[in-house]
Amino acid sequence: MSKFLDKRYDSLAAYVPGEQPQDKKYIKLNTNESPYPPSPETLEMANRGEAELLRLYPDPDGKILTKKLADLYGVETENIFLANGSDDILNFSFMAYCANGRKSYFADITYGFYSVFANLHGSDYTEIPLEEDFSIDYKKFCGVDGGVFIANPNAPTGLAMTLSQVEEVIKSNPDYVVVIDEAYVDFGAESAVNLVKKYDNLLVIQTFSKSRSMAGARLGFAIGSKEIINDLHKLRYSTNPYNINRLTLSLGAAAIDSQSYYTDNCKKIIDTRAYATKELENLGFEVLPSKANFVFAKSDKIDGGELYLKLKDKGILVRHFTKERIKDFNRITIGTQAEMEALTEKIKEIITEAV
Numbered sequence: 001m002s003k004f005l006d007k008r009y010d011s012l013a014a015y016v017p018g019e020q021p022q023d024k025k026y027i028k029l030n031t032n033e034s035p036y037p038p039s040p041e042t043l044e045m046a047n048r049g050e051a052e053l054l055r056l057y058p059d060p061d062g063k064i065l066t067k068k069l070a071d072l073y074g075v076e077t078e079n080i081f082l083a084n085g086s087d088d089i090l091n092f093s094f095m096a097y098c099a100n101g102r103k104s105y106f107a108d109i110t111y112g113f114y115s116v117f118a119n120l121h122g123s124d125y126t127e128i129p130l131e132e133d134f135s136i137d138y139k140k141f142c143g144v145d146g147g148v149f150i151a152n153p154n155a156p157t158g159l160a161m162t163l164s165q166v167e168e169v170i171k172s173n174p175d176y177v178v179v180i181d182e183a184y185v186d187f188g189a190e191s192a193v194n195l196v197k198k199y200d201n202l203l204v205i206q207t208f209s210k211s212r213s214m215a216g217a218r219l220g221f222a223i224g225s226k227e228i229i230n231d232l233h234k235l236r237y238s239t240n241p242y243n244i245n246r247l248t249l250s251l252g253a254a255a256i257d258s259q260s261y262y263t264d265n266c267k268k269i270i271d272t273r274a275y276a277t278k279e280l281e282n283l284g285f286e287v288l289p290s291k292a293n294f295v296f297a298k299s300d301k302i303d304g305g306e307l308y309l310k311l312k313d314k315g316i317l318v319r320h321f322t323k324e325r326i327k328d329f330n331r332i333t334i335g336t337q338a339e340m341e342a343l344t345e346k347i348k349e350i351i352t353e354a355v
């Protein structure tokens with residue numbers, strides 16, 4: 001830290017993203033990227049001359065994509081907000097609704113960025129413990145006195161709440177914004193998007209990073225009441241009106257045009273998830289029932305941190321968290337069938353070597 005840095009950032013612990021090693025080729029099961037490439041239409045769009053137009057600023061309203069998303073989700077364009085990854089929207093949400101001593105509530109085990117943004121913006125935040133089985137007791141999020149942030153399905157557990165539980169949380173907090181982070185919803189959970197028409201305090205956040213194979217393009221979106229979306233635009237225009245670059249905007253629009261390609265990929269990933277869960281269970285792992293494109297698993301034959309290191313040695317990256325309550329687990333992204341077969345082979349070797 002330099003002596004110039006504002007003192008209020010002294011104790012800020014920044015988010016630590018999963019490794020993106022550039023040295024050797026790993027089977028990457030550590031950051032929940034899709035194992036499948038973007039759709040042929042998306043790739044074709046990349047070659048269609050948009051790059052030549054890079055001398056021009058992009059459309060700050062992203063109209064082409066906003067319209068397609070509004071049609072796909074059955075809302076008005078005024079209900080849609082685009083951002084440079086959904087992290088960008090989480091940042092704006094804490095800034096707008098939970099900053100400078102205002103309260104926020106999220107689970108103790110959830111997406112690690114919530115507490116980072118809460119700290120960054122000086123939110124008075126409370127981490128609500130998950131139940132013994134790592135599920136969220138929705139009642140503990142009802143009638144609180146601050147903004148609510150829930151990842152559904154939750155990360156890194158993969159467990160999902162039902163839509164009616166989500167609705168109870170929204171309904172019981174009419175004076176506070178409830179953010180439902182649906183980064184993984186396309187892998188089998190129920191979306192709250194349709195509740196946007198009913199509740200003006202709901203903000204649903206989704207991303208192109210997971211189910212639409214575009215983590216590298218940085219594209220997220222939110223669906224909410226016109227008033228909330230306007231708040232977010234105000235903050236966006238006060239920071240970076242051109243937050244979506246031209247290439248990402250055109251590729252995002254092409255991705256929406258190839259929706260069926262992506263729903264097919266999600267089906268494949270759901271099938272592979274069932275396969276990987278069964279294989280891991282056969283190897284003696286406890287695997288939480290996941291509705292996401294990853295599984296959260298632990299074995300009493302091998303320590304979580306040790307398994308992570310040994311898999312890395314063998315060329316497979318998974319995600320291990322050192323937080324006390326989950327340190328026995330690893331979060332394993334669902335890759336292709338072949339990648340999950342390689343994973344179970346390597347785990348077998350490791351377990352045999354260990355005894």
Ligand SMILES: *Cc1c(COP(=O)(O)O)cnc(C)c1O
Pocket residue numbers: 032084085086087088111151155181183206207208209215218219220
């Ligand atoms: C991956 C992830 C995000 C961030 O996604 P980007 O759109 O790539 O910024 C947000 N929330 C959760 C729960 C995630 O797992």
